[in-house]
Amino acid sequence: MTPPSEHVHWWFATGFLILGLLLVAEVVVGPAVWNRRPWRKYLWPGMCFGLGVLMWPVMAFFTNSTIHMVAHGSWAQALMVAGAAELGLARGKLTSPRWHLLVALGLAVSGSAFLLHEQNPWLFQRSAFLHHTLGWTVIVGSLFPLVQAFRPRSLVAAMGFATTFLVVAVMLFCDRDVAPIFGHLSQLAGVPHR
Amino acid sequence: MNAELAHELERRRASRARTRSGRARIIGGLGPLTVLAGLVWAFVQPYRLTFLHPHDQGFWWLLSEPPIYVVLVGILFWRVIAPGLLEDLEAEAGK
Numbered sequence: 203m204t205p206p207s208e209h210v211h212w213w214f215a216t217g218f219l220i221l222g223l224l225l226v227a228e229v230v231v232g233p234a235v236w237n238r239r240p241w242r243k244y245l246w247p248g249m250c251f252g253l254g255v256l257m258w259p260v261m262a263f264f265t266n267s268t269i270h271m272v273a274h275g276s277w278a279q280a281l282m283v284a285g286a287a288e289l290g291l292a293r294g295k296l297t298s299p300r301w302h303l304l305v306a307l308g309l310a311v312s313g314s315a316f317l318l319h320e321q322n323p324w325l326f327q328r329s330a331f332l333h334h335t336l337g338w339t340v341i342v343g344s345l346f347p348l349v350q351a352f353r354p355r356s357l358v359a360a361m362g363f364a365t366t367f368l369v370v371a372v373m374l375f376c377d378r379d380v381a382p383i384f385g386h387l388s389q390l391a392g393v394p395h396r
Numbered sequence: 397m398n399a400e401l402a403h404e405l406e407r408r409r410a411s412r413a414r415t416r417s418g419r420a421r422i423i424g425g426l427g428p429l430t431v432l433a434g435l436v437w438a439f440v441q442p443y444r445l446t447f448l449h450p451h452d453q454g455f456w457w458l459l460s461e462p463p464i465y466v467v468l469v470g471i472l473f474w475r476v477i478a479p480g481l482l483e484d485l486e487a488e489a490g491k
Contacts, residue, residue, distance in 0.1 A: 205456040216465040223426055223473050230422050231481055238484040375462050 204263045208329070208379045215374030217253050218367050221246060225364030229357065243292040250308075251285025254278050273319035277312050284308030299354040305347040309366075313340030325386040332377050339369055423481050427474025434466030 224245050228236045237243050257278030261271055287304040290296035316337030322330040343366030349359040380394040381387070387394070438445055445464070446457045 203455075205460070209456050209460040212460055212462045212465065215462070216469060219430070219466065219469045220472070223430065223469070224477070227423055227426060227473075227477065227481060230419050231485060235481065235484045235488050238487070239480060242480075375466070 206379055207264055208377055210260060210264070211374045211377040214253065214256075215371045215377075217249065217256075218374060219371035221249050221253075222364055222367035222371055224249075225367060226361070229360045229364055244289065247285050247288030247292050249285075250288060250305075251282055254281030254283075254285055257281060267319075267321075269321070270319050273315035277315040280308040280311035300351050302347045302351040302354070306344045306351065309340050309344035309347065313337045313342075313344060316340060322388070325383055326388045327386070327391040328376070328378050328381040328383040331383040332373050336370060336373050339366065339373065342366075343370075420482055420485050423478050423485070427470050427472075427478050430470030430473060431467050432470075434463045434468075434470060437466060438463035 228246070255278070257274055261274035261278060264274065265271055284305045284307070287296065287301045291299075291301055314337070316333050320330055320333035320337070324331050324334050343363065346359045346363035346366060349356055350363065353359060378394070380392045382394070441463070442448055445461050446453045447461060450458060
């Protein structure tokens with residue numbers, strides 16, 4: 203009774219869309235306005251941690267191969283560690299902006315997980331293509347929190363970080379288990395659902 | 397000298413007000429824009445809404461309607477997050 207994997211991608215896309223909108227809003231209004239209500243500063247770190255927790259059932263139920271389990275498991279841990287560090291920063295228990303490096307690490311691990319657990323070439327079918335593009339997008343996106351760790355006030359880094367989540371959400375919504383990509387669909391991929 | 401100073405202060409105040417109203421417009425527009433994106437997606441790819449053709453669809457396919465997820469996220473931001481942010485922008489402006 204597990205859902206098709208494309209549905210899980212869409213649920214995570216929904217989460218990433220919320221995260222992206224929150225991060226864009228934070229950049230637009232600035233930290234002074236954003237932090238006027240205490241609950242607001244916990245939204246993004248809390249959701250990041252929550253998405254990490256939700257990766258565990260994905261690891262447990264989608265056991266197509268060992269590499270899938272390892273990728274999903276390491277991904278869950280990286281998101282939880284990044285979320286926990288951001289929660290610590292929001293609460294004020296952690297003060298150094300260098301803790302943002304864990305977000306960069308989380309994104310780098312996430313991007314690597316995308317690339318490592320996709321065994322097929324780019325044009326095998328749509329999900330293969332998207333796993334490759336998502337992997338590289340997230341790895342490039344990990345540069346933004348890396349910059350933020352050393353330049354916390356950089357608007358370009360903050361907006362780049364927010365945009366990464368919006369782009370990832372769009373890509374995840376495009377994902378289908380079996381569908382053509384630019385007219386290519388391997389005969390080994392199976393029969394596409396509508 | 398005092399007139400020049402007053403003029404400069406007034407110019408800066410006007411510039412800040414324009415920036416704030418621009419920010420308020422962006423915050424106010426993010427939710428509706430997301431809702432619009434979901435609606436456009438639903439019209440362009442109606443087959444992504446399985447409740448429009450529910451025959452022979454399983455539980456998960458009837459539950460998962462991605463364009464509606466986008467619309468719901470837009471409404472959530474529009475009705476829950478944006479109003480408080482706009483109030484706080486106003487309050488910050490009044491300081």
